[in-house]
Amino acid sequence: MGRRRRKKVQRRPERRIPTVFECPSCGENAVKxxxxxxxxxATVGCGNxxxxxxxxxxxxxxxxxxxSEFVDAFYEGEKAVSNERK
Known part of the structure; x- marks a missing residue:
């Protein structure tokens, strides 16, 4: 008689920090x-x-x-946030 088989250890995938974020103005996932x-x-800008x-x-x-600083400045109505297309 053999031993009982061990259950395989399931590893959780490691969460990664996202590279593209949601724009507070247009709502698209285009902020880099x-x-x-x-x-x-740091330059934070929406491509859309x-x-x-x-x-x-x-x-x-x-x-x-x-x-997060970019979003906070946007919702505070800070005038340093510019709305210019490249």
Whole structure:
């Protein structure tokens, strides 16, 4: 008689930080964040409606952090958020 077979361990897939986000203005998934760590700036912009903003970052800042600052500035009605098409 043999031993009882062990159940295989099922690993959960690791969650990843998204690279494209939803635009607060037009609602499309078209907001991209470009981080320049040398200049300590992140450029957040929508490829659909052209809404852009430059955000100051630190060494620990991720793309999600820059996006959240962009959304907060949009909903506060900050005038630094420009609506220009490239």
């Amino acid at each position: 964040v470009e981080i320049n760590k040398a200049e300590e700036l 409606c052209g809404l852009t903003k430059k955000v100051k970052i630190t060494k620990l800042t991720e793309t999600v952090d820059a996006y």
